[in-house]
Each structure stands twice: as C-alpha cells, then as structure tokens.
Amino acid sequence: MRTVYRDDHEMFRDQVRRFVDKEIVPFHAEWETNGIVPKEIWLKAGEQGLLCLTIPEEYGGPGGDFGHASILIEELARANATAVGFTTHSDISAPYVLAYGTEEQKQNWLPKMASGEKICALALTEPGTGSDLRAIRTTAKPDSEDVLITGQKTFISNGANSDVAIVATKLDPTPSGREITLFIVDHEREGCSKGRKLEKIGLKGQDTSELFYDNVRVPKTEMLGDPQKGFFCLTQQLAKERLIIAIRAAASVDALFEETLDYVKNRKAFGQPLAEYQNTRFTLAHCKAKATMLRSFVDDCLGQLLRDELTPDVAAMAKLLGAEMQGELLDQFLQLHGGYGFMSEYKVSRAWVDARVARIYGGTSEIMKEIIARTF
Ligand SMILES: Cc1cc2nc3c(=O)[nH]c(=O)nc-3n(C[C@H](O)[C@H](O)[C@H](O)COP(=O)(O)OP(=O)(O)OC[C@H]3O[C@@H](n4cnc5c(N)ncnc54)[C@H](O)[C@@H]3O)c2cc1C
Incomplete structure (x- = not known):
C-alpha cells in the first residue's frame, strides 16, 4: 500500500492512464521512427490539463501539486512512453518561471506553457561542458535595455520542438567569472x-537537439531571477529533476516486473513454464525485494518534496540508486525474456536501452556521489 498519494491523486491517475493509452501508446513506435513527437500531442495534453501540473490556476495551469506531476511521470514510465518530453517542459523548465519569474514573466509565459502552445526547454549543457555547469561559455553582453546572447547548447531535450528556453549564460563581463545568469529566450x-x-x-x-544563439537580442526584462544567483536557482531546481528520474526508475521497474512475470508464466522451456524454475523464481524474488526498497525510498523522498523538505543530497541518493537499480533490474528482466528480450517489439528491450541515460542526464552518477560525499 502506498501512502504518499491522496485519493484525488489516484483518481487523476485514471485520467492520465486513459490519455496515455489512447493518445500516446498507439503512436509511440511511429514517433520513435520520426525521432520527434508532433506538436499536436502537446496541445491535446494541454487541453486536458495534463501539462504544467504544478502551475497555479491564476497562471493558466491546472493548479495541482507535485503528487499530480508524479502520477503523470509514473504513468508515462509504465507505458515506457519516453518519446513525450512533457516532464522536462512541465516539471523542470516551467517551474523556473514560477519560482524566479517576475509577475510579468509569469503572466506572459506560463499560460502558454500550460496550454502546450509554447514548449519550453532547459538549455544548460554546452559542447564543452555538462557536469561542470560553472564552465559554460554562452555569454550575455549588456547593451542598453537588452543583452546580446551568444553561445551554443547541446543535448537539449525537446530542443527541436521548443518555442522558448531557459538559457544559462554568463554576463559579459561577469563579476566573479563563475556566476550564472538565466534568461527566458523566445526562439522566434x-x-x-x-x-x-x-x-x-x-x-x-x-x-x-543543439541550439545556437548568435547575438540574440533579449530584453533585460527576460532575465530570470537574481543575475548573481543563477547557479543557486539551478541547484535548488535540480533536486526535483533528480527525484523525477528516480520516480521514473521505480515506476519503470514495477511495470517491467509485471510484464516479465507474465512472460515467464507463459513461456515454456524443457516442458515447463520458465516461472517454475528455481532460478527464475529466485531472480524475480531478488528483483522484487530491491524494487520494493526502491519504491519505499522514492515515495519517502516524494513525501519530503511535497513537504518542501527534500535536500539536494537525498535527491542525489534517490537518483543515484534509482538509475543504477533500474539498469540492473531491467537487465535481469531482459535476460528472462531470452532472445525476445533483444527484439525491439518487446517493451523490455526498449525500456532497457532507454534506462541507460538515467545514469548520465540530470547529473551523472559520479556527480551524485560528489553531492552526497560533500555532506560528510
Ligand atoms: C538524452 C539526453 C538528454 C539531455 N537533456 C538535457 C537538457 O534538456 N538540458 C541540458 O542542459 N542538458 C541535457 N543533457 C545533458 C546532460 O545533463 C549531460 O550530458 C550530463 O550532465 C553530463 O555532462 P557531459 O555529457 O558533458 O559529461 P562530462 O561532464 O564530460 O562527464 C564525462 C564523464 O566524466 C565524469 N565526471 C565529470 N566530472 C567529474 C567529477 N568531478 N568527478 C568524477 N567524475 C566526473 C562524468 O561522471 C562522466 O562519467 C541531456 C543529455 C542526454 C544524454
């Protein structure tokens, strides 16, 4: 029994599941072939109140809490619907505007983000640097009431579809040489x-995708938060991003466990179902025990986030272990599928490949260890 969710969260799960099964699952393979999802799916999700779940109604959002966002993350993970980058937009990028934006920025951007009209990316990583965010080279050069932004970003989720991005820059000249300043950049x-x-x-x-900014004139009114505190904003928001990756990992493991159990009950080898071999039972028992511990820890972290108590080091633990356990357990599930586990038409194969990036993006496992180690 999970206690972290309220009844309204679980009722919301039914709505999300129907949407995922009807509007996403049937088209997912086609989107994977195309390497992108059509913008229409964003508008459909927006219409049904499934984007920017934590954005208050006064800014055009559904006015939910992170429990609702987490339900959506879990349901997408259950279906291995990795093509839709709703979470990056809704739970990672838009909250920067809510947390640090001026009233004018919130009024201008959030309703369009919640409706799916404007897809927002988070543009931090550059070709020369990812883990060491303070080493970014994109500059924002003040020019009267504007800044001129120049630089290159890479590995940006939803980059090709994006209409706008939260872009990490350095003011030129920058007082400390290391401080980061965030801007909302309209891609038009x-x-x-x-x-x-x-x-x-x-x-x-x-x-x-890659994103390029070549002397882009952006009004200073689109600066997000204190120009000297961009890195602080990032570290505050990244804890949530890391928990998102852990939530996804736990949900993916649970879903693939059920799928694998089903498979081994039906598949026969040497005259009996795979499920009857002790190796299968022991493997799945071990996986179940680990998955249950992961779920319990991740739910506890989710509770902490909902109470505004989640610290960066605990979020880093969840991300580190979630990503590693997801990789390890999905590998066991794939093995139990035999050759079918290697075939793209089987969910376990795609989930196994998709899970690999969890140890890299949102901060690598090594960086998570650094964050945890700094506490002792
Ligand atoms: C599919 C995908 C989507 C992404 N989406 C986004 C996005 O939307 N926005 C965005 O800004 N970025 C995004 N990223 C970038 C991602 O956050 C970075 O790839 C990640 O932070 C690692 O940075 P890097 O690739 O530059 O690796 P590097 O920083 O070059 O690291 C290379 C290796 O060195 C290790 N390393 C680095 N520093 C240390 C250290 N101090 N101690 C020990 N080991 C260390 C790393 O752990 C890693 O193993 C995405 C990446 C991928 C793959």
Missing part, C-alpha cells in the same frame, strides 16, 4: 537557430 528572436536532432541509442522518439 533573430539569431536563434536549431541544429540537428541528435541520433541516440535510446529515447529515440524524444528530440534531443
């Missing part, structure tokens, strides 16, 4: 362009 501005959609080994339906 002159000088913004998108590079190629990057070819990946997994998450094939989710567009991951």
Whole structure:
C-alpha cells in the first residue's frame, strides 16, 4: 500500500492512464521512427490539463501539486512512453518561471506553457561542458535595455520542438567569472537557430537537439531571477529533476516486473513454464525485494518534496540508486525474456536501452556521489 498519494491523486491517475493509452501508446513506435513527437500531442495534453501540473490556476495551469506531476511521470514510465518530453517542459523548465519569474514573466509565459502552445526547454549543457555547469561559455553582453546572447547548447531535450528556453549564460563581463545568469529566450528572436536532432541509442522518439544563439537580442526584462544567483536557482531546481528520474526508475521497474512475470508464466522451456524454475523464481524474488526498497525510498523522498523538505543530497541518493537499480533490474528482466528480450517489439528491450541515460542526464552518477560525499 502506498501512502504518499491522496485519493484525488489516484483518481487523476485514471485520467492520465486513459490519455496515455489512447493518445500516446498507439503512436509511440511511429514517433520513435520520426525521432520527434508532433506538436499536436502537446496541445491535446494541454487541453486536458495534463501539462504544467504544478502551475497555479491564476497562471493558466491546472493548479495541482507535485503528487499530480508524479502520477503523470509514473504513468508515462509504465507505458515506457519516453518519446513525450512533457516532464522536462512541465516539471523542470516551467517551474523556473514560477519560482524566479517576475509577475510579468509569469503572466506572459506560463499560460502558454500550460496550454502546450509554447514548449519550453532547459538549455544548460554546452559542447564543452555538462557536469561542470560553472564552465559554460554562452555569454550575455549588456547593451542598453537588452543583452546580446551568444553561445551554443547541446543535448537539449525537446530542443527541436521548443518555442522558448531557459538559457544559462554568463554576463559579459561577469563579476566573479563563475556566476550564472538565466534568461527566458523566445526562439522566434533573430539569431536563434536549431541544429540537428541528435541520433541516440535510446529515447529515440524524444528530440534531443543543439541550439545556437548568435547575438540574440533579449530584453533585460527576460532575465530570470537574481543575475548573481543563477547557479543557486539551478541547484535548488535540480533536486526535483533528480527525484523525477528516480520516480521514473521505480515506476519503470514495477511495470517491467509485471510484464516479465507474465512472460515467464507463459513461456515454456524443457516442458515447463520458465516461472517454475528455481532460478527464475529466485531472480524475480531478488528483483522484487530491491524494487520494493526502491519504491519505499522514492515515495519517502516524494513525501519530503511535497513537504518542501527534500535536500539536494537525498535527491542525489534517490537518483543515484534509482538509475543504477533500474539498469540492473531491467537487465535481469531482459535476460528472462531470452532472445525476445533483444527484439525491439518487446517493451523490455526498449525500456532497457532507454534506462541507460538515467545514469548520465540530470547529473551523472559520479556527480551524485560528489553531492552526497560533500555532506560528510
Ligand atoms: C538524452 C539526453 C538528454 C539531455 N537533456 C538535457 C537538457 O534538456 N538540458 C541540458 O542542459 N542538458 C541535457 N543533457 C545533458 C546532460 O545533463 C549531460 O550530458 C550530463 O550532465 C553530463 O555532462 P557531459 O555529457 O558533458 O559529461 P562530462 O561532464 O564530460 O562527464 C564525462 C564523464 O566524466 C565524469 N565526471 C565529470 N566530472 C567529474 C567529477 N568531478 N568527478 C568524477 N567524475 C566526473 C562524468 O561522471 C562522466 O562519467 C541531456 C543529455 C542526454 C544524454
């Protein structure tokens, strides 16, 4: 029994599940072939109040809490619907505007993000740096009431589909040389362009792209938060991003456990179902025990987040272990599927490939260990 969710969360799960099964699952393979999802699915999700779940109604959002967002994350993970980058937009990017934006920025951007009219990316990583965010080279050069932004971003989720991005820059000149300043950059501005959609080994339906900013004139009114506190904002928000990855991991493991159990009950070898071999039973028992511990820890972290108590080090623990256990357990599930586990038409194969990135994005496992180790 899970206690972290209220009844309204579980009722919301039914709505989300219907949407995922009807509007996403039937088209997912096609989106994976195309390497991108159509913008219409964003508008459909927006119409049904499934985007930007934590954005209050006064800014056009559904006014839910992170429990609702977590339900959506779990349901997408259950279906291995990795093509739709709703979470990056709704739970990672838009909350920057809510948390640090001026009233004018919130009124201008959040309703369009909640409706799916404007897809928002988070543009931090550059070709030369990912883990060491303070080493970014994108600059924002003040010019009267504006800044001129120049730089290149890479590996940006929803990059090709994005209409706007939260862009990490350094003011030029920057007082400390290390401080980061965030801007909301409308991609219709002159000088913004998108590079190629990057070819990946997994998450094939989710567009991951390069973004280029060439002397893009952005009004200073689009600066997000204190210009000297961009890095602080990032560290505050990244704890949630890390928990999201852990929530996804736990939900994916649970879903694939059920799928595998079903498979081993039906598949026969040497005259009996695989489920009757002690190796199968012991493997699944071990997986179940680990999955239950993961679920329990992740739910506890979710409770902490809902009470506004989740610290960066605990979020890093959840992300580190969630990502690692997801990789390990999905590998066991795949093995129990035999050759079918290697076939793309089987969910376990795609989930196994897609899970690999969990140890890399949102901060690598090594960086998670650094964050945890700093506490002792
Ligand atoms: C599919 C995908 C989607 C992504 N989406 C986004 C997005 O939407 N927005 C965005 O801004 N970024 C995004 N990223 C980028 C992602 O966050 C970075 O790839 C990640 O932070 C790692 O940075 P890097 O690739 O530069 O690796 P590097 O920083 O070059 O790291 C290489 C290796 O060195 C290790 N390492 C680095 N520093 C240390 C250290 N101090 N101690 C020990 N080991 C260390 C790393 O752990 C890693 O193993 C995405 C990446 C992928 C693959």
